[in-house]
Amino acid sequence: MKFADVILPLPLENSYTYRIPEDMEKAVTPGCRVIVHFGKKRYYTAIVMAVHDKEPLSSFETKDIYALLDASPVLRRPQLRFWKWISSYYLCKLGDVYKAALPSGLKLESETSVIYNEDYEADTPLRPNEQSVLDAFGGALKLTVSELEKKTGLRNVVPVVASLMSRGAVEVSEELKRGFVPKTRTFIRLVETFYDEEKLQEVFNELKRAKKQELLLVSFLDLSHTLNPVLRKELSKKELLERSGFTSNVLDGLLKRGVLECYEKEVGRLQISVCRLLPLLPLSAAQEKAYGDIHDVFKTKEVCLLHGVTSSGKTEVYIHLIDEVLKLGRQVLYLLPEIAITTQITERLAKLFGNRLLVYHSKFSDNERVEVWNKLLHGNEPMLVLGVRSSLFLPFKDLGLIIVDEEHENTYKQQDPAPRYHARNAAIVLAGMHGAKTLLGSATPSIDSYFNATTGKYGLVELSTRYGDVLMPEIIPVDIKELKRKKIMKDTLFSPLLVTKINDALAVGEQVILFQNRRGFAPMIECKSCGWVPHCVNCDVSLTYHKIHNRLVCHYCGYAIQLPPACPECKEADLRMMGFGTEKVEEEIATLFPVAKVERLDFDTARTRTAYERIISDFEQGKTQILIGTQMLSKGLDFGNVSVVGILNADSLMNFPDFRAHERAFQLMVQVSGRAGRRDKRGTVILQTSQPEHPIIRMVQHFAYKEMVGLQLSERSMFRYPPYYRLIVLVLRSRNESVLSEMSSMYAGKLRLHLGERVLGPVTPPVTRVQTLHIKKIILKIEIAAAIAPVREILETVYAEMMQYPAFKQLLVHYDVDPA
CATH class of the missing domain: 1.10.10 (Arc Repressor Mutant, subunit A)
Structure with a gap:
């Protein structure tokens, strides 16, 4: 009798053992999907981890596998190894990894x-x-x-x-529930009898009175080349009707006569249609040198960091490396931090690599994602996969190269739900499992990666000139505190210098980008009379005003209410807006520049794939003159006609209670600045701040990346932060605040017995309550050389001790390893 250990798509630590029915014994193999009965009335799709003949030692009855879904595995063996590493390193359950890894279309669940x-x-x-x-x-x-x-x-x-x-x-x-449904299309073909010319001639004689049917048959034979075995091609019903100009009624006549017949055929949803592929562009001297240096690094190191200034042509270097790896018959994964960028780069890569390009991200439908999965699982040709962090879980056969573009971006870190993995770090491990190389690229690398590169763990290649020797943009700080004091910026968001620069750009047909890292109209509403501020009922945050819907919205849980006409506390109608978001910027720009076409790129306007594509495409084609946006704008988008960038509030980026705040502020401002002047003209950046003498503002102004890194490293070394130490944050949540406070203090105390002064807390985060749950955090600072396995054992031991207390069961606990 055989048994299978399976993983369920549930937050469960262990695998579960099921009996394999005799008729399935030969067919069930590791990596296959099976339907199993779990709980009272639930069925789940489980993944088989192992097949063995060892009966489980349990008082519970071992259930049979209900059904086998696959004739062959949907996972490759390296994927299961990768899942186990993610689960072990990021201290999460294997079921969480399974749930994140497989497209929903491959996971069937019972629905009552x-x-x-x-x-x-x-x-x-x-x-x-x-x-x-x-x-x-x-x-x-x-x-x-x-x-x-x-x-x-x-x-x-x-x-x-x-x-x-x-x-x-x-x-x-x-x-x-039904999972993946293949897409089918109706095709038309000639009934086999009429391949004989005499029989076909008889049909034409019969059709003399049905002129339309006769003409449609002629069209069909002409378009499908049915009578020519060399040129013959399949013809869909839709294409036949569109190209012949006849209605489906005419076609029905031929189908009833038995001359033509319909058949259904599965077709792909992945439409990358390019008539003729373009040749690769030659590299400039600087790019050629970087390309050669990367090759030299890969001879001795597995990971290389390409530090190339904005608009230096890093993508062109990537393209030449991709082409080389594909020619070797291996696969390439090209990771991007944001779906927004994939829309722009997809066209560029499709023109070069055609149907060898696959795109994978969450804005695709389930069925499209399953098709990408199946193409990689069953195909043997070398493919380039362009995607976001979830692409790491695809069934790669032979990865040769992983490119992590804009590697500094914190969106590579998965936040909720588990697994809370960092795609950049996970990519390096995945590449190692395939014997592949990893190339990290950025104009402002993360301090962790740059430290690893300068200490010899990674290789380092620098590309310090912009493509075509275009000058870096001129960054002009504007002291808005002084302008407000002098009443020059009393009722406006824009300094006179910024307004002048926008006017100048629009006058000569150039484009403008305005950056404000807050969506909505105003982050806060306050009653002038009594100081009342509307707060979320579920979270400890004020509500953001969205003028377009006249609603107050919580950006943490989505709770929303209509803006009250008067203060509910004192009944005064004197409500004032505090701060500003992208909506307010858009409104004021429309007043100042009524003729200009303005678009907004933020989470509210770009919720769908088509919305993203339209906004970016319109700006690229010059249909939009001014683009207002949040940090989506900073992520590697390439627009050739932008001459002015306005950073409207630099202070909000720097004044954040996080040890990475200054690093992030520098990266964001430099990346946004890099959108200006990317072809043959130097761009201008107006940086509005109330702290023009702040060291970070000065470093941004002079693009002094190494100076910023040096300053940050000295601080982090002193206070035991990455890259010198590894952080593990225990996040504890409960509806009961007093129980949370008591249990978190006890938890931290028990951890200190094992880990000593490496344990900080419990601490209360800036936002103390989210979605009705109060939050406490315990922070562990572990030496970078320490192995994660002994730490995991300590955490498991202490967690088991805490579970002995009934009150502790009121808490939700998760780990965040290497928080972003």
């Missing part, structure tokens, strides 16, 4: 269906809730629980369904 009993007659009056559930069926015999909740408006319909079940009014069945 409620079946209406048509023969049911009530012998006693029904309660209003019960009646509304029965009314919701409205002719349908079967609805899922979620559909019933939607139709009735009831928040929890399960007790009502249970009551109706006891009456015999409904029944419940567990049904598996």
